[in-house]
Amino acid sequence: MKIITEEVLTELIKIYGFENYLKDLMKKLREDFSRWEEFNKIPRPSMQVPGGVLELMPICDKKYYTFKYVNCHPKNPETKLMTVVATGQLSRIDTGYPLLVSEMTLHTALRTAATTALATDFLARKNSKIHAIIGTGAQSEFLIKALSMVRDIKEVRYFDIDSLAMDKFEKNLKGSAFKMTRCKNAEEAVKGADIITTCTACKAHVDVLKNDWIKSGVHINGIGGDTVGKTELEFLILSRSKIVVEYFDQAIAEGEIQRFDRKEAKKKVYAELYEIFTGKKSGRANEKEITLYDSVGIALEDYSALTLTYELAQKHNLGEEINLTPVLSNPKDLISVLN
Numbered sequence: 001m002k003i004i005t006e007e008v009l010t011e012l013i014k015i016y017g018f019e020n021y022l023k024d025l026m027k028k029l030r031e032d033f034s035r036w037e038e039f040n041k042i043p044r045p046s047m048q049v050p051g052g053v054l055e056l057m058p059i060c061d062k063k064y065y066t067f068k069y070v071n072c073h074p075k076n077p078e079t080k081l082m083t084v085v086a087t088g089q090l091s092r093i094d095t096g097y098p099l100l101v102s103e104m105t106l107h108t109a110l111r112t113a114a115t116t117a118l119a120t121d122f123l124a125r126k127n128s129k130i131h132a133i134i135g136t137g138a139q140s141e142f143l144i145k146a147l148s149m150v151r152d153i154k155e156v157r158y159f160d161i162d163s164l165a166m167d168k169f170e171k172n173l174k175g176s177a178f179k180m181t182r183c184k185n186a187e188e189a190v191k192g193a194d195i196i197t198t199c200t201a202c203k204a205h206v207d208v209l210k211n212d213w214i215k216s217g218v219h220i221n222g223i224g225g226d227t228v229g230k231t232e233l234e235f236l237i238l239s240r241s242k243i244v245v246e247y248f249d250q251a252i253a254e255g256e257i258q259r260f261d262r263k264e265a266k267k268k269v270y271a272e273l274y275e276i277f278t279g280k281k282s283g284r285a286n287e288k289e290i291t292l293y294d295s296v297g298i299a300l301e302d303y304s305a306l307t308l309t310y311e312l313a314q315k316h317n318l319g320e321e322i323n324l325t326p327v328l329s330n331p332k333d334l335i336s337v338l339n
């Protein structure tokens, strides 16, 4: 079995190229979402714990089973810990044997950015030039870079309640092709923006975006509202928006749409992502509508990332081979390993 540590993934991405990895991941995500019906999937089981949430995200098709363990503890940075960390595994389904154990913190940021970029490509106006982001934490630069691969972004406007998070964001994106505009508040950041991405962490219903600020034609990526009792948009925005979710059964519990009852939400949600990616439903219909990608993150995105990394790690001979399962000449003789 292969082990992909953070160092191994970093090396792989260095060899392969950050943009190449994101490009391949977007392609893979599109292919995997297009096989939606082939996957055995469930809304993720989550456990609300003091200060955060712990989630397990399993999925399988006819070849592989993957799962991710992930948390979200918004107050962790106060003690120099990350808000979101994750680990995961890829197994073959014919034998159940694990093939890969992996870090999933970087993978999560990569797959969230890649899926959001794909959604944006289908939902944002083609001539979108200004991208506003609220929340410049761990996920933010990945989102900025991936979205810039699908639209010709000329300006990034940003705001975070933590000025040090904005300093870090500026440092990491220094030298980018777009203009960087630091804003005093979220309203200033979103004014005149074509695309708005919210990626804040707070375990509450917070109006990070106010309805009054949202003008027609805008596309919103709501990334940070992703568990029970944790949303980022003023409710009125939802009724004005064409809403796309990843997976309705999970989004109804965890997304912005948790604020509707199930029946209302069924009427209100326009599509699941796979319907857009396969052309079953069209993306943006005109220049005026407000579109909302209400993301919570689903197991299929991790499946795509893990299987891509597995393929690349095999090809480039990266990742240490370890035994986490016994290697026996007689498979019934488990006790022999102790002799």
Ligand SMILES: NC(=O)c1ccc[n+]([C@@H]2O[C@H](COP(=O)([O-])OP(=O)(O)OC[C@H]3O[C@@H](n4cnc5c(N)ncnc54)[C@H](O)[C@@H]3O)[C@@H](O)[C@H]2O)c1
Residues within 6 Å of the ligand: 072, 074, 077, 083, 084, 108, 109, 112, 134, 135, 136, 137, 138, 139, 140, 159, 160, 161, 162, 165, 186, 199, 200, 201, 202, 206, 208, 222, 223, 224, 225, 226, 295, 296, 297, 298
């Ligand atoms: N949808 C998905 O697939 C997905 C994937 C990964 C993370 N997330 C979510 O995205 C969010 C951000 O994750 P992260 O790893 O970047 O966390 P992070 O803690 O590193 O960054 C979050 C940032 O939001 C800022 N913030 C909090 N409230 C704010 C507000 N009202 N206005 C402006 N800024 C505010 C914080 O100061 C912080 O810098 C989390 O809520 C996480 O659960 C979603």
